[in-house]
Amino acid sequence: MELFHSPGSCSIGIRVLLEEIGQPYTLHIIDVKSGAQRSPDYLALNPKGKVPALVRPDGSLLTEFPAIALWLARAYPAAGLLPEGLEAEVRAIELLDYIVASLHMRGATFALVPQKFVADPAAQAELATHGRAVLAAGYAALSERLMAGDYVMGAFSIADAAAFYLIGWHERAGLSLDPVLTAYMARMRARPAIQRALT
Ligand SMILES: N[C@@H](CCC(=O)N[C@@H](CS)C(=O)NCC(=O)O)C(=O)O
Known part of the structure; x- marks a missing residue:
C-alpha cells in the first residue's frame, strides 16, 4: 500500500492504523502547509487535493478518512480495529x-x-x-x-x-x-x- 500523508494533519490517523495492521506500506509526504496537495502530480492522483489518500494492493485509490479506516479494518480483521457485531x-x-x-x-x-x-x-x-x-x-x-x-x-x-x-x-x-x-x-x-x- 501507499499512504499520502502530511505530518501534523489528519492523515496521521491512517498512518497509525497502517502501523497497527503491520502490513508494509510506502509513505509519500505531501506537505499541505507548502501547498504540495495542489501540485499537478498530486492532483493527477487525487483530484480532491487532500490527504489522507491510500493506494491499495490492487492499485486503486481510496480517499476520505472514514472510508479508508473502515476499509483497513475490514480488509485486515486480525488487527481488531472494529468492535464485533x-x-x-x-x-x-x-x-x-x-x-x-x-x-x-x-x-x-x-x-x-x-x-x-x-x-x-x-x-x-x-x-x-x-x-x-x-x-x-x-x-x-x-x-x-x-x-x-x-x-x-x-x-x-x-x-x-x-x-x-x-x-x-x-x-x-x-x-x-x-x-x-x-x-x-x-x-x-x-x-x-x-x-x-x-x-
Ligand atoms: N473529508 C476529508 C478531509 C481531509 C482533509 O481535510 N485533509 C486536510 C489535512 S487534515 C487537507 O488535505 N488539507 C489540504 C487542503 O485542504 O488544501 C477526509 O475525511 O479525509
Whole structure:
C-alpha cells in the first residue's frame, strides 16, 4: 500500500492504523502547509487535493478518512480495529464520523484556518471562536466517553485513530486538555504502533 500523508494533519490517523495492521506500506509526504496537495502530480492522483489518500494492493485509490479506516479494518480483521457485531460496528462508525465530519471539518478547520473561508479579519475571528467552541464541546464529549474505558469505544478501534489526531490539535486551537484526555493521549502515545507512526 501507499499512504499520502502530511505530518501534523489528519492523515496521521491512517498512518497509525497502517502501523497497527503491520502490513508494509510506502509513505509519500505531501506537505499541505507548502501547498504540495495542489501540485499537478498530486492532483493527477487525487483530484480532491487532500490527504489522507491510500493506494491499495490492487492499485486503486481510496480517499476520505472514514472510508479508508473502515476499509483497513475490514480488509485486515486480525488487527481488531472494529468492535464485533453490527450494533457495535455502527456505533464506532457513528463516533468516527462525528469526529471527522463535525469536530474536524466544522470545528477544528474553522478554528485553525478561518482565512480559508472568509477574508474579513473580524469574520475570521468570529469563525475561529465558533470553531473552538465546537472543538471544546467535542473534547468534552470524548472525555466523558473515556471515563468509562481506556479507548473511545472501550477497546482500541478506528475511532481512536481519529480522536488521536483531533485531540492532538488542541494547542494549535488554543485549548487545554482535561486530565482524562491528557491520560488518554499518553496511553495512545505509549502504543508501539503510534510511536512508529510518529517517527
Ligand atoms: N473529508 C476529508 C478531509 C481531509 C482533509 O481535510 N485533509 C486536510 C489535512 S487534515 C487537507 O488535505 N488539507 C489540504 C487542503 O485542504 O488544501 C477526509 O475525511 O479525509
